[in-house]
Amino acid sequence: MDDDAARPPSRRGALFRLGLALNGVAAALILTPVVRYFIAPGRRKATRSDHAWVTLGPIAQFPEGETRLASFKNPFRRPWDGATADIPCWVRRIAKEKFQVFAINCAHLGCPVRWFPQSELFLCPCHGGAYYADGSLAAGPPPRGLFEYRYRTDNGALAILAGRLPTLAESA
Amino acid sequence: MGTLRAIGAWIDRRLQLAAPIREMALHRVPRSTASWFYVFGSVTFVLFLLQVVTGICLAFAYVPSASEAWSSLQALNHEVPAGWFLRAMHFWGSTFMVGVLLVHVVQVFLFGAFKFPRELTWVFGVVLLLLTLGMAFTGQVLRFDQDAYWGIGIGASIMGRVPLVGAQLVHLLLGGPIIAGDTLSHFFALHVFIVPGLLLAFAGLHIWMVLKLGINEWPMPGRLVTRERYLEQYEELTRKDGVPFVPDAFQRDLTAAGVAVLAVIVCAAWLGPSGPSGPPDPTIVQAVPKPDFFFLWLYAALSLLPPNLETPLLLTAPVIVLLLLFLLPFLSGFGEKSWRRRPVSVLAVLLVAVSFAALTRLGETMPWSPHMEAWSANPIPARALAARSPLERQGALVLQNKQCRSCHALGGTGGQRGPALDDVATRLTHDQLIRQVLQGGGNMPAYAKNLSPPEVTALVAFLETLRREGHSPARDPAQRELRLDSAEPSSPPHR
Numbered sequence: 001m002d003d004d005a006a007r008p009p010s011r012r013g014a015l016f017r018l019g020l021a022l023n024g025v026a027a028a029l030i031l032t033p034v035v036r037y038f039i040a041p042g043r044r045k046a047t048r049s050d051h052a053w054v055t056l057g058p059i060a061q062f063p064e065g066e067t068r069l070a071s072f073k074n075p076f077r078r079p080w081d082g083a084t085a086d087i088p089c090w091v092r093r094i095a096k097e098k099f100q101v102f103a104i105n106c107a108h109l110g111c112p113v114r115w116f117p118q119s120e121l122f123l124c125p126c127h128g129g130a131y132y133a134d135g136s137l138a139a140g141p142p143p144r145g146l147f148e149y150r151y152r153t154d155n156g157a158l159a160i161l162a163g164r165l166p167t168l169a170e171s172a
Numbered sequence: 173m174g175t176l177r178a179i180g181a182w183i184d185r186r187l188q189l190a191a192p193i194r195e196m197a198l199h200r201v202p203r204s205t206a207s208w209f210y211v212f213g214s215v216t217f218v219l220f221l222l223q224v225v226t227g228i229c230l231a232f233a234y235v236p237s238a239s240e241a242w243s244s245l246q247a248l249n250h251e252v253p254a255g256w257f258l259r260a261m262h263f264w265g266s267t268f269m270v271g272v273l274l275v276h277v278v279q280v281f282l283f284g285a286f287k288f289p290r291e292l293t294w295v296f297g298v299v300l301l302l303l304t305l306g307m308a309f310t311g312q313v314l315r316f317d318q319d320a321y322w323g324i325g326i327g328a329s330i331m332g333r334v335p336l337v338g339a340q341l342v343h344l345l346l347g348g349p350i351i352a353g354d355t356l357s358h359f360f361a362l363h364v365f366i367v368p369g370l371l372l373a374f375a376g377l378h379i380w381m382v383l384k385l386g387i388n389e390w391p392m393p394g395r396l397v398t399r400e401r402y403l404e405q406y407e408e409l410t411r412k413d414g415v416p417f418v419p420d421a422f423q424r425d426l427t428a429a430g431v432a433v434l435a436v437i438v439c440a441a442w443l444g445p446s447g448p449s450g451p452p453d454p455t456i457v458q459a460v461p462k463p464d465f466f467f468l469w470l471y472a473a474l475s476l477l478p479p480n481l482e483t484p485l486l487l488t489a490p491v492i493v494l495l496l497l498f499l500l501p502f503l504s505g506f507g508e509k510s511w512r513r514r515p516v517s518v519l520a521v522l523l524v525a526v527s528f529a530a531l532t533r534l535g536e537t538m539p540w541s542p543h544m545e546a547w548s549a550n551p552i553p554a555r556a557l558a559a560r561s562p563l564e565r566q567g568a569l570v571l572q573n574k575q576c577r578s579c580h581a582l583g584g585t586g587g588q589r590g591p592a593l594d595d596v597a598t599r600l601t602h603d604q605l606i607r608q609v610l611q612g613g614g615n616m617p618a619y620a621k622n623l624s625p626p627e628v629t630a631l632v633a634f635l636e637t638l639r640r641e642g643h644s645p646a647r648d649p650a651q652r653e654l655r656l657d658s659a660e661p662s663s664p665p666h667r
Contacts, residue, residue, distance in 0.1 A: 039344065041346070041348050041349075050343075050348075074352060076348070078352065078353045078354070082240070082242075083238075084353065084452055088455045108474075109325070109329040109330070111461055112454065114458070114544060118575055121575075125459065125461070125542070127474060127540055132621075139612065140615065164350050167338065168333050169334070169339040169342055170339045
C-alpha cells in the first residue's frame with residue numbers, strides 16, 4: 001500500500017509549509033543579531049561616541065613658535081591593541097595659548113606626514129603631498145590641508161578631541 | 173594484489189565514488205585542448221590548495237592580536253623550526269597564484285571561452301579573481317607591520333571618499349573608528365574563514381561547470397558561435413576528434429602544477445619570507461609605506477592622477493571595470509572566438525598589460541616621493557662649487573639647508589618630484605628663478621615666508637650657475653629690449 005499517495009495532499013503541503021515557516025523564523029532570529037553584530041562598527045551611535053578628550057601632556061613641553069611630535073593613547077583602546085593604541089600628532093604652538101594640533105595622516109591617503117623645521121613643510125612619504133606650517137596645502141595630490149584636532153588647555157595641559165581615523169568623510 | 177583489489181571493491185560498493193571519478197577522468201575533450209595553453213586554471217587551483225595547507229600551518233603559530241601578531245611573525249621567522257620557510261611558501265604561493273590567475277584570465281579572454289554557453293563560468297571566474305585579490309589584500313594586513321598599518325589607512329582613506337556613507341564604510345573596514353586591535357581581528361576572520369570559504373565554493377562551481385559544459389575548444393578563425401548550432405558542433409568535435417581527459421590533457425596540467433609548486437619552493441627557499449617590516453607602531457613616523465606588488469599599480473595611479481579627477485575616478489572606475497568584466501559574456505556572447513579576428517580584444521589586453529607594467533614599475537621606483545634624507549645625505553657635486561663666488565656658495569648652502577633636494581635632484585641624487593636642477597639656468601631666467609622660489613607653483617610650495625631676502629639672492633645666484641658647459645643661460649627677450657632701450661635711449665625702435 002502506497003502510504004504517501006493515500007494521504008490527502010493538502011495535509012502534506014501544510015506540514016511542509018509549517019516546516020518552512022519554523023525554519024524561516026529561526027533564520028530571522030539568528031540573522032538579526034548576526035547582521036547587527038557585523039554592521040555595528042559602521043553604525044554611528046551604536047555603542048559609544050568615537051570622540052573623547054585626551055591629554056597630550058603639559059603645555060610647557062611645546063615651545064612657542066615650534067612644531068613638535070606628540071602622541072596620545074587612543075581613548076577607546078582595548079588591552080590587545082598593542083602599539084596601535086599610541087597615536088601620534090603634530091603640535092604647533094603659535095602663541096602662549098594658541099595652538100594647532102594636526103593629525104599625522106595625510107589628507108590624500110592617510111600616510112604619516114613628517115615635519116621639516118628647516119623648510120617649514122610637512123611632507124608625505126607616499127605621494128609627495130606637502131603642507132605649510134599652518135597645515136594648508138602647499139603641493140601634491142591632497143585635496144585639502146591637514147586635518148586638525150579640536151584642542152583646549154586645562155590646568156596647564158594640552159588636550160585634544162580624538163579617537164577616530166581622520167578621512168575625507170569625517171575629519172579629526 | 174587480489175586482497176587489495178577485494179578491499180577496494182568492498183569499500184567502493186559502499187562509497188560508490190569509483191564510477192563517477194572514472195567517468196570524470198575519462199570524459200572526452202577536444203584534442204586541441206590537450207595544450208599547454210590550458211593549464212593555467214588548474215595550476216591556480218593547485219596553488220590555492222597549497223595556500224590552504226601553508227595557511228593552516230601558519231595558523232598554528234600566528235597570534236591574531238594587534239599587540240602580539242608582529243612578534244609572533246618574528247618568532248615564526250627566527251624561532252619556530254621551518255617557520256620562516258612556511259611563511260615564505262605562503263608569500264610566494266600567493267604571488268604565484270595571483271600571477272598565474274592573471275595569465276589564466278587573459279588566456280580565457282583571448283580564446284573566447286566566456287562565450288555561449290560558458291557565460292556563468294566566466295562570471296564566477298570574475299568573482300574568483302576578486303576574491304583572490306581580497307585574499308592578497310587581507311593577507312598583507314595580517315602581516316601586521318608598519319606597511320600593513322599604513323596600508324589599511326590608505327584603504328580607509330579611499331573608502332572615506334565615498335559620498336554619504338563614507339564614514340560608515342571606513343568604520344566597517346576598520347572594525348571601529350580607528351586602526352586598532354579590532355581591525356586585525358576583522359581581517360583575520362576575513363582572510364582565514366570568509367574569503368577562503370567563498371573561494372572554495374566558487375572554485376567548486378567553476379570547475380563543475382567546466383566539467384559539465386566541456387572545456388572550451390581551441391578557437392578557429394571563422395568558426396562562429398551560434399545559439400542554435402554550438403552545442404551540437406561541440407559534441408561532434410569531442411566525438412570525432414576527442415581524447416580522454418586523463419591522460420591526454422591531464423598530463424600537462426599535472427606537469428605544470430608540479431613546475432609551479434617547485435617554483436614556489438625554490439623562491440621560498442632562496443628568497444625567503446616577506447617581512448615583517450617595522451612594528452605596527454604609528455608613532456614611528458619615519459615610515460615609507462609601500463604595498464605588495466599586486467597593488468603597486470594602484471599606488472602609482474593614485475599619485476599620477478590629477479587631484480580633481482582622483483575621487484571621481486576612484487569611485488567610478490572600479491564600478492565600470494567590474495560592470496565590463498561581469499557583462500562581457502552578455503555583451504559579446506556569440507560569434508568569433510579566435511583572437512586572430514578580435515583585434516579590439518587583443519589591443520585591450522595589450523593596453524591593460526602595458527599600463528599595468530608601467531604603473532607597477534613606477535610604483536617600485538616612486539619618483540614622486542620626496543627623498544627626505546637628501547638634504548643632509550647627498551652632497552652638492554664638487555664641480556658645481558668650483559670657482560664660485562662666496563655668494564653663490566652661500567646659495568648652495570641655502571639649497572641644501574632648505575631641503576630643496578627632497579624634490580630636486582642635483583648630480584643624479586635627490587628627489588625626482590620636481591625637475592633636476594643640473595641645468596636649471598638654461599631653462600629659467602634670473603627673474604623667473606626668483607618668482608619660482610618665492611611663489612612656487614607648478615606643484616612646488618612657495619618659499620617667500622621661509623626665506624629671507626639675502627637667502628633668496630644667494631640661492632638664485634647659485635641656481636644661475638647651474639648649466640652645462642657650452643649651454644647658454646636662459647634669456648628674457650623682453651629684458652634685452654629694455655636694456656637696449658635704456659642703453660641707447662635716442663635710437664629709434666627697430667621695426
